[in-house]
Amino acid sequence: MxxxxxxxxxxxxxxxxxxxxxxxxxxxAALQEFERVHAMPATAAANxxxxxxxxxxxxxxAWWGGLASACVAxxxxxxxxxxxxxxxVAQLQPAVAPPPVVETQQAAAxxxxxxxxxxxxxxxxxxxxxxxRKPARAAVPVPKMDMPAVNEPAPPVSQPEQRRADxxxxxxxxxxxxPVPPSxxxxxxxxxxxxxxxxTGELSExxxxxxxxxxxxxxxASPMAIVSVEAENRDRFQHFETNPVKLANEEPxxxxxxxxxxxxxxFVRRQLNQGVLxxxxxxxxxxxxxxxxxxxxxxxxxxxxxxPMVAVSDxxxxxxxxxxxxxxxxxxxxxxxxxxxxxxxxLDVSGxxxxxxxxxxxxxxxxxLLDSLKPTDTVAIVVYAGAAGEVLAPTPVREKDTILAALxxxxxxxxxxxxxxxxxxxxLAERNFRKGGINRILLATDGDFNVGISDREALKSYVGRERxxxxxxxxxxxxxxxxxxxxxxxxxxxxxxxxVYIDTLNEARKVLVQQASAALFTIAKDVKLQVEFNPDxxxxxxxxxxxxxxxxxxxxxxxxxxxxxxxxxxxxxAIYEITPVGSPARMIEDRRYAEQPALRAQQRRTAxxxxxxxxxxxxxxxxxxxxxxxxxxxxxxxxxxxxxxxxEFSAAVAxxxxxxxxxxxxxxxxxxxxxxxxxxxxxxxxxxxxAEFVQLVRLAEQARGM
Amino acid sequence: MDDPQITVLIRRAQxxxxxxxxxxxxxHYDTIYRFxxxxxxxxxxxxxxxxxxxMKLACNLGxxxxxxxxxxxxxxxxxxxxxxxxRAQQRHAHTDLxxxxxxxxPHRAEDAIYIDQLLQQLDQLGEGMKETALLVHAEGxxxxxxxxxxxxxxxxxxxxxxxxxxxxQQREPxxxxxx
Numbered sequence: 001m002x003x004x005x006x007x008x009x010x011x012x013x014x015x016x017x018x019x020x021x022x023x024x025x026x027x028x029a030a031l032q033e034f035e036r037v038h039a040m041p042a043t044a045a046a047n048x049x050x051x052x053x054x055x056x057x058x059x060x061x062a063w064w065g066g067l068a069s070a071c072v073a074x075x076x077x078x079x080x081x082x083x084x085x086x087x088x089v090a091q092l093q094p095a096v097a098p099p100p101v102v103e104t105q106q107a108a109a110x111x112x113x114x115x116x117x118x119x120x121x122x123x124x125x126x127x128x129x130x131x132x133r134k135p136a137r138a139a140v141p142v143p144k145m146d147m148p149a150v151n152e153p154a155p156p157v158s159q160p161e162q163r164r165a166d167x168x169x170x171x172x173x174x175x176x177x178x179p180v181p182p183s184x185x186x187x188x189x190x191x192x193x194x195x196x197x198x199x200t201g202e203l204s205e206x207x208x209x210x211x212x213x214x215x216x217x218x219x220x221a222s223p224m225a226i227v228s229v230e231a232e233n234r235d236r237f238q239h240f241e242t243n244p245v246k247l248a249n250e251e252p253x254x255x256x257x258x259x260x261x262x263x264x265x266x267f268v269r270r271q272l273n274q275g276v277l278x279x280x281x282x283x284x285x286x287x288x289x290x291x292x293x294x295x296x297x298x299x300x301x302x303x304x305x306x307x308p309m310v311a312v313s314d315x316x317x318x319x320x321x322x323x324x325x326x327x328x329x330x331x332x333x334x335x336x337x338x339x340x341x342x343x344x345x346x347l348d349v350s351g352x353x354x355x356x357x358x359x360x361x362x363x364x365x366x367x368x369l370l371d372s373l374k375p376t377d378t379v380a381i382v383v384y385a386g387a388a389g390e391v392l393a394p395t396p397v398r399e400k401d402t403i404l405a406a407l408x409x410x411x412x413x414x415x416x417x418x419x420x421x422x423x424x425x426x427x428l429a430e431r432n433f434r435k436g437g438i439n440r441i442l443l444a445t446d447g448d449f450n451v452g453i454s455d456r457e458a459l460k461s462y463v464g465r466e467r468x469x470x471x472x473x474x475x476x477x478x479x480x481x482x483x484x485x486x487x488x489x490x491x492x493x494x495x496x497x498x499x500v501y502i503d504t505l506n507e508a509r510k511v512l513v514q515q516a517s518a519a520l521f522t523i524a525k526d527v528k529l530q531v532e533f534n535p536d537x538x539x540x541x542x543x544x545x546x547x548x549x550x551x552x553x554x555x556x557x558x559x560x561x562x563x564x565x566x567x568x569x570x571x572x573x574a575i576y577e578i579t580p581v582g583s584p585a586r587m588i589e590d591r592r593y594a595e596q597p598a599l600r601a602q603q604r605r606t607a608x609x610x611x612x613x614x615x616x617x618x619x620x621x622x623x624x625x626x627x628x629x630x631x632x633x634x635x636x637x638x639x640x641x642x643x644x645x646x647x648e649f650s651a652a653v654a655x656x657x658x659x660x661x662x663x664x665x666x667x668x669x670x671x672x673x674x675x676x677x678x679x680x681x682x683x684x685x686x687x688x689x690x691a692e693f694v695q696l697v698r699l700a701e702q703a704r705g706m
Numbered sequence: 707m708d709d710p711q712i713t714v715l716i717r718r719a720q721x722x723x724x725x726x727x728x729x730x731x732x733x734h735y736d737t738i739y740r741f742x743x744x745x746x747x748x749x750x751x752x753x754x755x756x757x758x759x760x761m762k763l764a765c766n767l768g769x770x771x772x773x774x775x776x777x778x779x780x781x782x783x784x785x786x787x788x789x790x791x792x793r794a795q796q797r798h799a800h801t802d803l804x805x806x807x808x809x810x811x812p813h814r815a816e817d818a819i820y821i822d823q824l825l826q827q828l829d830q831l832g833e834g835m836k837e838t839a840l841l842v843h844a845e846g847x848x849x850x851x852x853x854x855x856x857x858x859x860x861x862x863x864x865x866x867x868x869x870x871x872x873x874x875q876q877r878e879p880x881x882x883x884x885x
Contacts, residue, residue, distance in 0.1 A: 015752070026735060
């Protein structure tokens with residue numbers, strides 16, 4: 001038969017010669033993997049952490065998931081080969097017998113069952129799946145072939161964690177040195193293939209590896225097919241309970257610290273864009289509300305950096321209840337009067353950052369940041385992975401090319417020693433300290449700090465001590481699956497900084513360019529709010545959000561107690577839901593033996609015109625003594641017409657966030673209601689953030705339906 | 707079956723000798739990379755697939771039992787990596803897909819698009835079609851060899867080759883760019 005045109009073309013398909021650099025990278029990566037496989041002692045395999053409760057899939061790791069599951073099998077095989085021959089035979093008679101398959105898989109399964117002897121039973125079966133999709137029917141002796149048992153879409157697999165918090169021996173450090181995000185079953189969507197590790201544990205190499213293809217564009221986080229696939233996820237969030245309803249006459253004083261972080265919103269957005277509802281603990285109502293900019297009154301002087309606003313409106317989800325909005329906006333430092341900036345970028349280049357939405361996105365985000373700095377400001381770069389190293393000495397922003405070149409030369413590889421990197425970054429920041437200027441470390445990480453000073457408290461107090469010396473720390477979180485939100489929050493809070501989560505380049509633009517001054521210039525620190533409710537007019541109250549920022553009543557006046565900081569132009573919004581006296585919407589019944597509030601109100605009629613009294617305590621950035629601002633919350637306050645849309649929109653966001661947290665206090669509120677409120681109060685929305693919110697509400701509704 | 711040198715390298719690597727493993731990788735990188743390139747026809751993606759394959763080799767070499775030619779086994783491994791890669795790509799159609807990167811020969815830029823379409827069409831003809839076409843036509847393997855790699859019988863490969871011819875004949879217009 002004549003050769004057909006397509007056959008001819010295929011026959012003459014010629015691949016270009018391989019790139020020596022790529023070959024070398026592959027060689028190194030394979031060797032590293034080889035060493036990892038062979039270095040892993042049997043005990044390490046057996047001690048691998050067990051499965052976590054299944055959670056919505058991390059869609060970006062599917063490609064790696066297959067590899068990772070393959071490695072589980074091989075670890076087993078490696079152990080198999082380490083055994084003396086007699087034991088090998090014994091191993092081939094597994095107690096937990098998988099379906100009869102060819103010899104290799106039995107061995108793998110047996111060894112793997114042994115290696116994971118504390119794992120739930122399904123783990124072994126996963127490894128020992130039939131190798132060929134279609135059983136061979138004809139003459140060719142296929143069953144005798146040795147095939148890697150890796151071709152099938154891996155079923156959800158019990159995946160050993162790559163990093164362990166208590167790792168200290170160097171052998172284990174190598175083991176952890178694997179660029180494999182957590183496992184996910186293949187049906188999950190995966191973006192571009194992540195660059196594989198350049199296998200560099202050594203920092204010198206990190207800096208010299210030539211530039212590779214530009215990182216894939218991460219701007220789009222477009223809604224994808226709704227998936228509901230189960231896989232483990234190692235993102236960690238501090239658990240917290242939703243603030244309860246309190247009785248004004250039993251506990252009239254409510255105290256909390258401001259929170260200008262917005263990480264929760266970005267994380268929630270990312271989850272929803274993937275078609276899954278976020279885990280409840282990932283939803284912090286105040287961070288969702290504070291993600292948006294509101295037109296709260298702008299203060300005019302640096303000395304009095306806030307001009308607090310109070311508004312009272314009807315609760316959109318609780319009939320007979322009211323919402324009390326407290327809004328503050330930080331003083332905006334004029335660009336011409338910005339202090340000098342001494343910035344140290346501290347980048348995690350460990351293997352776990354090897355994903356388009358991690359290191360490459362961090363690099364591009366940092367590049368964006370350069371645009372919002374003055375030419376005389378300086379930037380230094382420190383990286384950490386297996387070890388920490390200085391990549392770029394403090395360099396004026398004027399020499400942008402030098403900074404960009406250093407930034408773009410970074411490649412992921414190695415394990416994570418966050419603490420050593422932080423120490424080095426602080427040394428650099430202190431060496432280049434600008435008196436009266438901004439001295440800040442920007443830490444970009446996926447939140448992994450497991451090698452080195454892994455004691456979170458030690459790290460936290462270290463950051464706290466450095467804060468006293470005038471060097472602040474902010475945390476930029478990247479990626480998911482491994483995101484340690486709890487660590488990021490802790491560090492940023494003790495470093496007088498913000499924790500933001502960057503999931504797209506757009507988000508980076510918002511945080512690092514539009515809000516650069518907020519991220520960099522603290523205008524007030526240790527900002528605490530205290531509201532005393534008037535039991536004569538308020539029966540019950542509930543603070544919406546700020547659970548992780550609660551303070552004791554006595555902390556308010558104690559200047560030694562650390563609290564949140566506010567950057568230039570930051571807006572902070574707090575919402576209380578109150579039930580006025582006499583409203584039928586009360587949730588808690590009167591005590592039989594309590595004094596009757598109505599009677600007291602008659603006695604002190606004057607006071608009942610106030611719902612409560614607001615106090616804000618803050619310190620100017622260079623001061624150790626706090627000042628206080630006071631404002632009564634009058635029952636007839638209402639909402640200033642200029643702020644009506646902002647009040648309504650923030651209430652819609654708060655409602656949405658509460659629904660995502662389970663909607664314990666939101667009555668019959670639905671996503672549809674939120675949608676309507678948000679659409680009605682969208683306002684000008686120059687950057688489209690509010691429009692995006694409306695989309696998220698739709699996505700949440702879809703995801704919930706799954 | 708295999709070059710005795712290769713057999714020695716494999717055995718040493720299986721015993722945990724890193725240098726032998728490195729040597730093994732170096733000797734096969736070209737084969738791996740070139741096949742990966744033919745699969746996706748994009749340099750950087752091919753490099754990624756090849757690197758994945760090398761890393762997977764590190765993981766899986768212990769499973770090789772010399773019951774088949776090492777190259778056949780290796781091809782299978784590369785195909786697995788390529789399939790994983792392709793699945794990942796398809797789930798993210800909006801990212802910058804390989805598309806029409808210039809080939810080694812810039813004069814054949816049009817043909818590059820044609821080849822991409824061709825491979826896509828073959829892929830759509832059914833499971834294993836693209837793999838079969840690449841192994842038989844682009845790599846010049848016999849039906850028996852291809853069958854051994856893909857884990858199907860020789861006759862299945864012959865049948866697939868036949869089906870592809872028949873189907874592609876009906877789509878003649880696409881093949882117009884060739885001589």
